[in-house]
Amino acid sequence: MSAPQPQGGPVARVLGLLGRSRELTLVALMLVMGALVTLGAPQFISVSNLNQVTAMAAIIAIAAVGEALTVMTKNIDLSVESTIGLVAFLVGVILREHDLPVPAAWLVGVGVGLLLGIANGAVITIFRIPSIVVTLGTLSIFRGVVFILAGGKEVNLVDLPPGYADLATDSVLGVPVFVIVAVVIVAAVGLLLWKTKFGRQIYAVGSNEEAAAIMGIRSRTVTFTVFAMCGALGGVAGVMWGIYFGTIYATSASGLVLQIVAAVVVGGVTISGGAGTVVGAALGALFLALINNALLVLQLPQELLQAIYGAVILVAVSADALLSQRQRRLAAREARR
Amino acid sequence: MTTARLQLTGISKRFAATAALADVSLELLAGEIHALVGENGAGKSTLVKVIAGVHQPDAGEIRLDGELITVPNPAAARERGIAVVHQEPRLFPDLSVAENIFLIAPPTDRFHTISWGEMRRRAAELFEQLDVRIDVAAPVRGLSMADQQLIEIAKALAIEARVLILDEPTASLSSHEVERLFTIVRRTSERGVAVLFVSHRLDEVFELCDRATVFRDGRYVTTAPTSELTTASLVRFMVGREVSLFPKEATTVGAPILEVRNLSDASGFRDVSFTVRAGEILGLAGLVGAGRTEIARVLFGIEPRTAGEVLLDGRPVEFRSPSEALRAGVAYVPEDRHQDGLVLDFSITNNITLPILGRLFPRLFLRARTEVEVATQFSERLRVRMTGVDQAVKALSGGNQQKVVIAKWLAARPRVLILDEPTRGVDIGAKVEVHRIVSELAASGLAIIMISSDLPEVLAMSDRILVLHEGRISEEIPRADATEERVMFAATGQRVQAPAGTGASSVH
Structure with missing residues (x-):
């Protein structure tokens, strides 16, 4: 094994273990934070509160998985929040105005998400325009389509089939359905990255595109596919967003991309590409959702929430950076021996 | 006898385990054009970087007009009047010509803000002195390499340089542009500037320079007036060392695998033809910029060709991407392993x-x-x-x-393996191992093309050597006839006066 075993006492050993994996750091932070918040506000740990938190976290996590794929290839998809908004609204309109079975409407929603992703990927790879520019444009275009579709009106919960919004809090064997969907998606995409050629190619393109090309990898095909996947996953998140809120406005999910990108980065996917996991991105989403909720249940002054939220993100990422630097120093010392 | 404008004594510089410069000396006189010549890796670039303040010498002293100086960084070099013009001009493409010239110390008005009119006027004045017409308000982007080099020279004049170093300035210029550059360099030296001209091209050394200093393997060999040198004696100073460490195993050379006919690309090489057979190592020698890497990139499908054809096992092929080349059995080990x-x-x-x-x-x-x-x-x-x-x-x-x-x-x-500088930057032990591996690969029936600037390596490993000069094949030398002098002659574009003992030149 190349990774040395952490040296020293139990504390050092635990820190060493955490430093090697962003995922473990996040889990540890969430446990510590959960315990502290429960002391101050016991309702934090209640089933109904945790169901609320995890349902929202599941939606963000699914979008973050797609976003993580683009970031791993040294790209970014800023338009994903508009995809979520557009799909959520479209599914609502379909259910309100057409006599389509609910699953069919969902399928249309995911399909539209896929098409939007394909549009992003096509423009980026055919015209070779940086993805940040392309998706900044489609962020507005997709949102513009929602406004046209809405024509000044929103989709109301009462227009939808009875009990539609309850799906968000339904559970199977005590596990919320949304969480099951998110876990299945994270597992599937995680397996793709870990165990398939395509997954390896994603990391190679993000790490060194020139070298990847010389090794016979079609980096543009990889980039295109990643954006298509990000769109489809945005579609899934959009469908779930619609179920969660029931009432959908033309501006729904505006600004959500910041949370999605934050989840990806907090989850340990490096913004310069080539490294990270989707498990990390999903845990990042859960972490952010928990912080959001903790700030609410602790009943801190409203005007402080935004600033504290940002500060907690920075503290978490800095702590992880410190731990992994320490880990690298240990490893280097080990290698010199 | 005047004091030297720039006097370097006993300069040494090590990088990790390798000595890039060992106790070298160099003397530049005011108003002289002095050539610094040597093979790739002789230490020329390192010395230039020491003078320019990019590297700090481990030992030795630098005197400017007799005064002992240190050059801790490039800004210090500039302040002392040492200007360097690199092979690839380092200008800011989006800024105007005038801004590039006065980037560090722009002329200011009484409010201490940049005086644009004054800047343009002074820039135009500099180009007038050089007798060059150029729009100083235009952005640098889009100007030719030659014009960009003239801007670098104008920059040197703007700081009233006492020493001007030209590092391989002609590598990417046409012959007409070279003539113009030489005129300007002569004019500059007549103003009392000491010019150091670093070049591979021996004909240019003789045409332009008063004296020449030769380096080899990081060591000083000699300094002599060019009038007392001949091309032959200069080449001997450059390469005169023990040959060969790594003989290739004898192999039976099989059928032709890769045939290249009249191949050209957009700018790097023209009308190149050769054949590589199974079990054979074809050495591609030549100076940096002669078009060797460009040939490899075209063969591997990274860059497109503009003319000619390539046959693999007798069938014409045209790879549009590395993945196509790989599938057909062509592999490429690029020069920059970190990058590519x-x-x-x-x-x-x-x-x-x-x-x-x-x-x-x-x-x-x-x-x-x-x-x-x-x-x-x-x-x-x-x-x-x-x-x-x-x-x-x-x-x-x-x-x-x-x-x-x-x-x-x-x-x-693969069936064809293209190696681009396979041992650059590796230590001697690893080098021997790489040679052993390459030799074994050829013995197992691969057709190998080996690009190398390391002459002993080329001579020891190649069954045949193809020498390129400025994008064309200047000579094809069979293993038995290959000597360092002969390869170096061909690489510098000299015609061979067949040395005694070897046969007539054999261009196939």
Whole structure:
């Protein structure tokens, strides 16, 4: 094994273990934070509160998985929040105005998400325009389509089939359905990255595109596919967003991309590409959702929430950076021996 | 006898284990044009960087007009009136010509803000002195390499340089542009500037320079007036050293694998033809910029060709991407292994299997065990020194990284292997091993093209040597007739006056 075993006492050993994996750091932070918040506000740990938190976290996590794929290839998809908004609204309109079975409407929603992703990927790879520019444009275009579709009106919960919004809090064997969907998606995409050629190619393109090309990898095909996947996953998140809120406005999910990108980065996917996991991105989403909720249940002054939220993100990422630097120093010392 | 304008004495510079410069000296007189010549790796560039303040010498002293100085950084060099013009001009393409010239110290008005009119006027004045017409308000982007070099020279004049260093300035210029450059360099030296002209091109040395200093392997060889030198004596000073460490194994050369006919690309090379056979190592020699790497990039499908044809096993092929070339059995070990050859974040295993994942795993999922087996097999065959195949390649030494790159292509089972500077930057032990591996590969029936600037390497390893000069094949030398002098002559574009003992020149 190349990774040395952490040296020293139990504390050092635990820190060493955490430093090697962003995922473990996040889990540890969430446990510590959960315990502290429960002391101050016991309702934090209640089933109904945790169901609320995890349902929202599941939606963000699914979008973050797609976003993580683009970031791993040294790209970014800023338009994903508009995809979520557009799909959520479209599914609502379909259910309100057409006599389509609910699953069919969902399928249309995911399909539209896929098409939007394909549009992003096509423009980026055919015209070779940086993805940040392309998706900044489609962020507005997709949102513009929602406004046209809405024509000044929103989709109301009462227009939808009875009990539609309850799906968000339904559970199977005590596990919320949304969480099951998110876990299945994270597992599937995680397996793709870990165990398939395509997954390896994603990391190679993000790490060194020139070298990847010389090794016979079609980096543009990889980039295109990643954006298509990000769109489809945005579609899934959009469908779930619609179920969660029931009432959908033309501006729904505006600004959500910041949370999605934050989840990806907090989850340990490096913004310069080539490294990270989707498990990390999903845990990042859960972490952010928990912080959001903790700030609410602790009943801190409203005007402080935004600033504290940002500060907690920075503290978490800095702590992880410190731990992994320490880990690298240990490893280097080990290698010199 | 005047004092030297710039006097370097006993300069030494080491990088890790290699001595780039060992106790070298150089003297530049005011108003003289002085050539610094030597093979690739002789230490010319390192010396230029020491003078320019990019590198600090480990030992030795620098005197400017008799005064002992240190040059801690490039800004200090500029302040002392030392200007360097690099082979590739280093200008800011989006800024105007005038802004580039006065970037560090722009003329200001009484409010201490930049005086644009004054800046343009003074820039125009400089070009008038050089007798060059150029729009000083236009952005640099889009100007020719030659014009950009003149801007660098104008920059030198703007700081009233006492020493002007030209580092391979003619490498990318046409002959007409070279003439114009020489006129301007002469005019500059007549103003009392000491000019150091670093070049590979011996004809230019004789045309332009008053004296020449020769370096070899980081050491000072000699200094002499060019009038007392001949091309032959200069070449002998440049290459005169023991030859050969790594003889290639004798192999039976088989059928032609790769045939190249009248191949040209957009700018790097023209009308190149050659054949490589199974079991053969074809050496591609020539100076940096002669078009060797460009040929490799076209053969591997990275760059398009503009004319000619390529035959693989007798069938015409045209690769539009590296993946097509790989599938047809052509592999390329690029010159810059950090940039192009490896995914540094990946483990040894993941690097080796990356190009062949499709073949190893025709179905959906990868199997870690198979990958490790393949990686272990090839890294052991190449004797990669590692803690294990799961080690990250960025933790390996240069020589071992290069072995991983070669292992990767061996695993892909190519028929044609193109090696671009396979031993640059690796230590001598790893070098010998790489040579042993390349030799074994040829013996196993691969057709190998080896690009190298290392003359002893080319001579020892190649069955035939193709020498390029300015994008054309200047000579094809069979192994038996190859000498360092002969390769160097051809590489510098000199026609061969067949030395006694060898036959007539054999251009096929």
